[in-house]
Structures are given as C-alpha cells and as structure tokens.
Amino acid sequence: MELEIRDVKKSYRKKQVLKKISLTVKAGECTGIIGANGCGKSTLLKILAGIEKADGGEVLINKHPMKWQSSGLAGCIGYIPQESVLIPELTVEDNLKLWASFGEHKKNEEALKKLGEQFQLGNFYRKKVKYLSGGMNKRVNIVCALIHEPSLLLMDEPSTALDLVFKEELREYIRNFTANGGSVLLSSHDEGEIAGCAALWAIKNGIAQKVPQGETIEKIVSEYMK
Amino acid sequence: MYCRLTLFKLELKKFVGMLPRIFLETILFGLIAAGIGLYASKAVYADKVIGQIKAGVVADSKEPVTKMLVQFVQSMDSLKDTVSLELLSEEEARKQLESGEIYGAVMIPEGMVDSILSGENIPATILFGSGYNQAETLVFAQAAQTGAKLLTVAQAGIYAADTFCIERGMQDYIQQTEDYLNEAYLEYALGRASVFHREEVTALKGTAPSDYYGIALIFVFLSFAGLSFGRCVQVKVCERKKMLCLRGIFIGEQYLIETGAFALVFSFLGMLVSLPVFFLLSYSGDSTFQAAGTWVFLMLIWFVLGCFLKMLVQIMGNSAGGIGVCFVLLLVCMFVSGTFLPPAFLPVWMEWAGNSLFYRGWMEKTGMLLQGRLDSTVILKLLMQLLLFLAAGVLAAKVRKDTAK
Numbered sequence: 306m307e308l309e310i311r312d313v314k315k316s317y318r319k320k321q322v323l324k325k326i327s328l329t330v331k332a333g334e335c336t337g338i339i340g341a342n343g344c345g346k347s348t349l350l351k352i353l354a355g356i357e358k359a360d361g362g363e364v365l366i367n368k369h370p371m372k373w374q375s376s377g378l379a380g381c382i383g384y385i386p387q388e389s390v391l392i393p394e395l396t397v398e399d400n401l402k403l404w405a406s407f408g409e410h411k412k413n414e415e416a417l418k419k420l421g422e423q424f425q426l427g428n429f430y431r432k433k434v435k436y437l438s439g440g441m442n443k444r445v446n447i448v449c450a451l452i453h454e455p456s457l458l459l460m461d462e463p464s465t466a467l468d469l470v471f472k473e474e475l476r477e478y479i480r481n482f483t484a485n486g487g488s489v490l491l492s493s494h495d496e497g498e499i500a501g502c503a504a505l506w507a508i509k510n511g512i513a514q515k516v517p518q519g520e521t522i523e524k525i526v527s528e529y530m531k
Numbered sequence: 532m533y534c535r536l537t538l539f540k541l542e543l544k545k546f547v548g549m550l551p552r553i554f555l556e557t558i559l560f561g562l563i564a565a566g567i568g569l570y571a572s573k574a575v576y577a578d579k580v581i582g583q584i585k586a587g588v589v590a591d592s593k594e595p596v597t598k599m600l601v602q603f604v605q606s607m608d609s610l611k612d613t614v615s616l617e618l619l620s621e622e623e624a625r626k627q628l629e630s631g632e633i634y635g636a637v638m639i640p641e642g643m644v645d646s647i648l649s650g651e652n653i654p655a656t657i658l659f660g661s662g663y664n665q666a667e668t669l670v671f672a673q674a675a676q677t678g679a680k681l682l683t684v685a686q687a688g689i690y691a692a693d694t695f696c697i698e699r700g701m702q703d704y705i706q707q708t709e710d711y712l713n714e715a716y717l718e719y720a721l722g723r724a725s726v727f728h729r730e731e732v733t734a735l736k737g738t739a740p741s742d743y744y745g746i747a748l749i750f751v752f753l754s755f756a757g758l759s760f761g762r763c764v765q766v767k768v769c770e771r772k773k774m775l776c777l778r779g780i781f782i783g784e785q786y787l788i789e790t791g792a793f794a795l796v797f798s799f800l801g802m803l804v805s806l807p808v809f810f811l812l813s814y815s816g817d818s819t820f821q822a823a824g825t826w827v828f829l830m831l832i833w834f835v836l837g838c839f840l841k842m843l844v845q846i847m848g849n850s851a852g853g854i855g856v857c858f859v860l861l862l863v864c865m866f867v868s869g870t871f872l873p874p875a876f877l878p879v880w881m882e883w884a885g886n887s888l889f890y891r892g893w894m895e896k897t898g899m900l901l902q903g904r905l906d907s908t909v910i911l912k913l914l915m916q917l918l919l920f921l922a923a924g925v926l927a928a929k930v931r932k933d934t935a936k
Contacts, residue, residue: 356773390771394545394763406537407778 306456307332313362324511335489337502344508346492350459354384383455393435404449420448439466460491542792556759587619590639628660635659738898739817747870749805757840766849768932786928794837801833823903842924
C-alpha cells in the first residue's frame with residue numbers, strides 16, 4: 306500500500322502544528338518520522354489513522370483520496386497510538402476480544418492466536434490490564450492493531466517501554482511485514498528503529514523535510530531536532 | 532452488531548467486577564453523609580430526640596370553657612403528636628412532676644377564662660419538671676402560647692363588640708352582646724375549628740414515616756453508589772473512543788452502550804439492596820407496603836436513577852473535582868426534594884422547588900409501587916425521563932468530543 310501526503314495542515318486553536326506536510330510512504334517500505342517533542346509527529350499519524358481531521362491538504366492511498374473516518378479504511382490501517390486503547394478494568398483476553406469483534410471476527414480470532422504466540426501474551430492473558438507493566442501493555446496494544454492484518458501500519462513510538470528482547474521482536478515483525486509488501490510509517494526517538502527505516506522524514510516548524518540516506522545521528526540531531 | 536454486543540457484554544463485565552469496591556466506597560460516602568446529617572440534627576435538636584411531651588393542666592374541672600380549650604389545643608394537628616395534655620388536680624400534678632411522669636403543669640387559676648374575657652387577665656402559672664432539653668421546652672412553650680392566643684382572639688372580639696355598642700349608643704346591650712359572643716365563640720367556634728384541620732400532613736403522599744425513611748435511605752445509598760461507579764466511567768474522549776468511532780461505533784452509541792450496561796448493573800444493585808429493606812419494613816406496624824408484583828417495576832426506577840447519575844457524571848466529569856461537584860449537587864437535590872427531611876418540614880419555596888426535581892417524584896413512585904399500586908402514567912413518566920437523561924448524556928458526550936483537542 307502506498308501512501309502520499311500532500312500539503313496537510315493542522316492547527317489547535319491558534320497554534321499551527323502542521324503547516325505544510327508532504328511526504329510519501331512507498332509500498333513494502335518502512336518510513337520513519339523524526340522531530341523534536343511536540344513537533345506534530347503524533348498529530349500527523351492521527352490524521353492518517355483517521356481519528357483527527359486535517360484542516361487542509363490531501364492524503365492519497367494507492368493514488369485514491371482518503372475519506373476521513375471511513376470504517377473501511379480502518380480495516381486496512383493498523384494504528385498503534387502512544388496512549389493505550391485498552392480498558393483497564395478488563396483482562397487482556399477481553400480487550401483483545403473487543404478489537405477482534407470488528408469486521409470478520411472469526412478470521413480475526415484466528416489471527417489473534419498467532420499474534421498471541423508471537424508476542425508471548427499467554428502469560429498474562431487473564432490478567433487485568435490495570436495490573437500490566439508498561440511493556441506488557443504496549444505489546445497488547447500492538448497486537449490490537451495487528452489483529453485485522455492491515456496493509457499499512459502507523460506506529461507512534463512503538464518501542465517505548467518495551468524491553469530489548471521485544472524491541473528486537475518488533476523490528477523483526479516490521480521487517481517481515483514490509484518484506485510481504487506491507488508499508489510502515491513510524492515515529493520514533495529510538496536509534497535502532499530509525500536505522501531500520503528505508504526512508505526518513507524530519508518534521509521541523511510544521512514542515513516535513515526528507516533526511517538524506519546515510520546521515521549520521523549527530524547530524525540528524527543537530528540539524529533536524531533542535 | 533456483533534461488535535456492539537461484544538462491547539456491551541464487556542462493559543457489563545467491567546461494572547459487575549467493580550461491585551464489591553463500589554459497595555465499600557458507598558458505605559464510606561454514606562458514613563460521611565450520615566455524619567453531616569447527625570451533626571445537623573444535633574445542632575437543631577440538641578442531644579435528645581423529642582418524644583411525646585406529657586403535661587398536666589390544673590384547672591377547675593367544673594369549668595367547661597377550660598376543658599374545651601384543653602381539648603382544642605390537644606386536637607391541633609401540629610401538636611397532637613408531640614404534646615399530650617391531661618386535666619389533673621393540683622396535688623396529682625405536683626406528685627407526677629416529682630416522679631417525672633409529666634414534663635410540666637399549667638396551673639389555671641379559678642375564673643381565669645372569665646378574667647381574660649373581661650380584660651382583667653389573671654396570669655397562669657407553669658411548673659416545669661427536670662431532665663428535659665431545650666427542644667421540649669420550645670415545643671411546650673408553643674403549646675402554651677397557642678392556648679393563650681386563642682383566648683386573646685376571643686378577648687379582642689369582645690372588646691370590639693363593646694366599642695361597637697358604645698359607638699352606636701347601645702351601652703345597655705353590652706353585657707348581653709358579651710354573653711352571646713362568649714357563647715358563640717366558646718361553644719360553637721371552638722367546636723367547629725376541627726373543620727379547618729382536615730389536610731393530612733405526611734412525609735410522602737400516603738406513606739407512613741417508617742416507609743418514608745426506608746425509601747429515603749435507599750435513594751441516598753444508591754445515589755452515592757452511582758457516584759462511586761461514576762469514578763470508573765470513561766468520560767473523556769480518549770484514543771480508544773476515537774478508534775471505536777473509526778470502527779463504526781460512534782460516540783453517542785458508545786455512551787448508550789456504556790450507560791445501558793451501567794444502569795443495568797446499577798438497577799440489579801438497587802434491587803439487591805432495596806428489596807430486603809422494603810420487605811422488612813412491610814412487617815413494621817404502621818407500614819403501608821404490601822408485597823406485590825408491582826415491586827418488580829422498582830427496577831425501572833433504579834434504571835432511570837442510574838441513567839440520571841451517569842448523565843450527571845458525563846456532564847460534570849469524573850475527575851475528583853467533577854465527582855465533588857456531583858456529590859454537592861446530589862446532596863442539594865436530595866435535600867430540596869425532601870430525601871433527608873420530609874418536605875412538610877421544609878420552607879414553602881423549597882418544597883415547591885423540590886417538586887420540580889426528580890427525586891420527589893421517584894420517591895413517591897417507589898411508595899406507590901411498594902403499596903401495590905401501578906399506574907400506566909407512572910411508567911410513561913419514567914420512560915420519558917429515561918429518554919431525557921439519555922439524550923442529555925449523548926449530547927454531553929458529543930460536546931466533549933467536539934471540544935476535545
């Protein structure tokens with residue numbers, strides 16, 4: 306799935322967060338977005354996921370304009386927000402059941418079994434979400450986004466709170482996902498994750514700039530993060 | 532549809548899982564409210580609750596006017612439950628005062644009534660016993676003043692008649708007019724006064740005091756339980772809610788699903804808590820409750836109350852501040868509606884304001900259902916309220932979504 310963003314704008318009250326964002330995510334590639342805290346990375350991902358409405362601009366998916374808050378689109382996009390989407394008073398199993406109940410729920414339940422094994426949820430399957438550690442919570446959130454077998458993954462700092470083993474597990478998953486033709490757009494501050502991206506975009510002053518390949522971390526930090 | 536049903540089942544599970552903690556929290560809320568109530572009642576009634584005040588009247592038993600006055604004062608609605616007057620001889624009165632059988636005694640000297648009517652005003656003596664508190668003194672003083680006022684009114688009437696006769700040059704008829712007026716007032720007017728005391732004053736329409744307090748207790752308990760639940764309700768528009776919208780369950784639907792699950796669990800809690808209380812009350816002596824099939828409809832009242840509380844939390848928010856505001860609002864709402872104190876004891880404006888709040892109506896409907904009475908308008912009114920609360924809640928949820936960053 307190819308994603309093209311053209312001149313997307315977004316303001317909150319008087320503050321213009323995204324002035325003119327244009328970037329492309331190619332099919333079968335992992336694209337990264339970097340930028341200082343509060344530069345608008347999460348806002349852009351929310352717009353692409355369909356939970357925030359852009360003030361202007363256009364988003365094209367496979368050359369077709371994206372319709373805002375279309376439930377059909379939700380089925381082919383997997384979004385992992387920074388904030389947990391789980392109901393804390395319920396168990397992991399119950400939460401996963403909820404997200405598996407959308408669309409073809411029988412097929413989703415099959416997918417859930419595989420993902421549960423891959424992300425090793427078995428140990429805390431019946432544990433209430435409010436008693437999970439940050440890392441465990443993140444793993445369950447990732448699984449929730451993957452249940453529908455999306456073709457485009459939008460990940461907002463996905464490796465936050467994950468331990469080294471699961472960070473590597475996630476990278477492996479992303480590699481396989483893109484190898485099978487899926488596209489990933491992730492925002493991150495993690496060096497390893499940034500290094501794994503085929504293309505990198507930096508958001509500064511509300512505008513996206515492409516980071517040339519092979520740029521060192523020091524240069525990225527000095528040029529795009531300050 | 533499958534996803535909505537799944538969400539509803541999970542919301543139900545969430546609220547059922549909260550029940551034990553909610554129960555404990557409600558007891559805590561109840562203790563706070565009881566503490567406030569106890570402090571308020573102590574401030575008003577001092578240390579003792581007033582029972583019936585027994586007092587003696589020492590008068591010439593042969594004087595019919597005195598006897599009639601005593602009977603009249605005793606028959607007054609405002610006094611008959613708290614003051615019991617008995618005609619005694621002076622010796623009996625002093626003996627009973629010493630033994631504490633009577634609180635006080637009014638010593639009416641011979642010819643006192645005649646002296647009042649003639650304007651001479653021989654004073655009466657009041658003897659007090661010991662061991663009573665200030666509230667009882669106030670009630671007793673009120674009773675004595677009532678008697679005195681009656682005589683003063685009679686006296687004023689007679690003076691007016693005297694003046695009337697003098698102005699018209701009918702001085703010779705003064706004595707005769709006074710005699711007629713005395714006869715008319717004391718023999719006929721006092722006797723017919725009961726005609727003006729027909730309106731029955733009750734705590735709640737047609738219910739006994741014990742029934743009223745039982746209903747009030749349940750409403751207070753359940754309202755606080757609802758607030759404890761409210762703390763665990765997701766009011767803000769979070770990422771989950773937005774993503775559920777994206778999946779086709781819109782914010783209004785989410786509110787309705789959550790409220791439906793909440794109100795269902797809440798109404799079961801209501802039945803669980805209220806039925807044993809009402810059942811026990813129905814065995815008390817003066818209870819008007821009758822075990823009947825109509826008791827099942829109580830669930831609808833608890834359901835409506837649940838939706839009302841959920842709406843309140845949705846509007847005010849479930850942060851500590853929001854719950855605090857809800858707590859104060861509920862206290863005021865319940866007080867004005869006569870949940871803590873029967874409406875008859877409230878100022879008229881408050882009684883009027885209480886009529887337009889929902890609690891008074893719910894308590895009256897609860898009383899009706901517990902007495903085995905069912906009216907289709909009651910069900911209709913409850914359903915209308917339900918729709919109103921749901922619509923207001925959905926609106927509040929949408930406003931929150933639109934104003935969220």
